[in-house]
Amino acid sequence: MKQTPRNETIAIVGAGLIGRAWAIVFARAGCQVRLYDTAPEALAACQPLLLENISDLAQHGLIDESPAEVLARITPVPTLAEAVAGTVLVQENIRETLEAKRAIFAELDQLAEPGTILASSTSWLMASEFSEELPGRHRILVGHPVNPPYLVPLVEIAPAPWTSAESVQRAHDIYSRAGQTPVLLKKEITGFLLNRIQGAVLNEALNLYADGYASVQDLDKVLKDGLGLRWSFMGPFETIDLNAPEGVIDYAQRYGPTYRSVAQAQLPNEWDPAVLARVEAERRAELAAPQLAERARWRDNRLMALVAHKRRQAGNES
Numbered sequence: 001m002k003q004t005p006r007n008e009t010i011a012i013v014g015a016g017l018i019g020r021a022w023a024i025v026f027a028r029a030g031c032q033v034r035l036y037d038t039a040p041e042a043l044a045a046c047q048p049l050l051l052e053n054i055s056d057l058a059q060h061g062l063i064d065e066s067p068a069e070v071l072a073r074i075t076p077v078p079t080l081a082e083a084v085a086g087t088v089l090v091q092e093n094i095r096e097t098l099e100a101k102r103a104i105f106a107e108l109d110q111l112a113e114p115g116t117i118l119a120s121s122t123s124w125l126m127a128s129e130f131s132e133e134l135p136g137r138h139r140i141l142v143g144h145p146v147n148p149p150y151l152v153p154l155v156e157i158a159p160a161p162w163t164s165a166e167s168v169q170r171a172h173d174i175y176s177r178a179g180q181t182p183v184l185l186k187k188e189i190t191g192f193l194l195n196r197i198q199g200a201v202l203n204e205a206l207n208l209y210a211d212g213y214a215s216v217q218d219l220d221k222v223l224k225d226g227l228g229l230r231w232s233f234m235g236p237f238e239t240i241d242l243n244a245p246e247g248v249i250d251y252a253q254r255y256g257p258t259y260r261s262v263a264q265a266q267l268p269n270e271w272d273p274a275v276l277a278r279v280e281a282e283r284r285a286e287l288a289a290p291q292l293a294e295r296a297r298w299r300d301n302r303l304m305a306l307v308a309h310k311r312r313q314a315g316n317e318s
């Protein structure tokens with residue numbers, strides 16, 4: 001589907017890994033994008049990096065314009081004031097410390113017009129932690145992406161208790177129009193939804209490894225050749241609904257007591273450096289350190305092929 005350029009301008013604050021990826025999301029959707037970073041070298045470096053990522057998307061058939069047309073909608077600007085003027089959304093992507101987030105949101109709340117939504121990409125911080133004192137706190141929320149958001153569409157919208165329902169709805173609409181899949185947290189919690197679920201999986205994988213039940217390689221296969229195949233098109237609730245003939249209650253009656261006793265025996269993993277050194281050694285035997293970057297590129301290419309496949313199947317999906 002060819003994108004129609006839209007009269008909607010988005011500011012991206014912080015031109016690192018996630019800021020650049022957000023810029024691609026919105027430019028691909030036809031928005032004008034202004035990109036700002038305090039480090040001039042980050043802004044200077046971003047054009048070739050953006051072009052490389054957008055060209056990869058083009059190669060997988062994931063954009064219908066030339067990479068140059070998409071790139072032309074992204075404008076690096078030298079000041080924060082220029083970045084935010086006349087925007088519907090500011091997406092903040094600076095380093096992950098509470099002090100930095102507090103300082104940038106105070107500045108953004110002063111500079112941005114009253115109708116502009118201010119969203120943070122923070123992975124772990126809650127909007128209430130950096131917006132409480134601000135006059136415009138009703139338009140501040142978290143919009144947590146998954147890396148890279150131009151391939152993985154989930155955005156977790158996590159409002160503070162004082163974020164207005166109207167701001168939440170507008171953020172939801174902006175992300176949806178840009179092709180993302182927003183989900184809403186009904187109340188705040190550290191780590192939102194995705195990182196908490198990822199944390200639970202990691203906790204159990206580390207425990208099983210530390211207690212000697214399986215190798216790193218085999219534990220990875222449990223996901224990539226097992227659960228992960230299904231998880232790319234359905235979640236845990238739909239999974240259990242379909243895994244007993246009569247649905248969720250039937251499944252719970254059959255297996256619930258066992259899951260419960262397993263959960264009762266599960267402990268928080270200590271992330272012991274000695275165990276992590278063994279995990280690292282097993283990984284390095286599989287993949288030498290100099291090949292990490294090449295493998296990350298391979299991962300992104302596999303993701304692009306999967307996204308392209310899912311798009312082709314879209315007509316058959318619900």
Ligand SMILES: NC(=O)c1ccc[n+]([C@@H]2O[C@H](COP(=O)([O-])OP(=O)(O)OC[C@H]3O[C@@H](n4cnc5c(N)ncnc54)[C@H](O)[C@@H]3O)[C@@H](O)[C@H]2O)c1
Nearest residue numbers: 014015016017018037038039042093094096121122123147
């Ligand atoms: N990396 C991930 O996988 C991932 C995923 C989801 C969310 N996030 C979140 O996204 C945010 C950015 O992460 P990243 O990985 O892109 O970091 P990064 O280090 O790649 O980029 C941060 C950029 O912000 C710039 N910056 C710092 N202070 C600034 C300021 N005051 N104004 C403007 N620019 C400023 C830096 O110069 C740098 O270019 C973090 O909050 C992180 O938790 C990261």
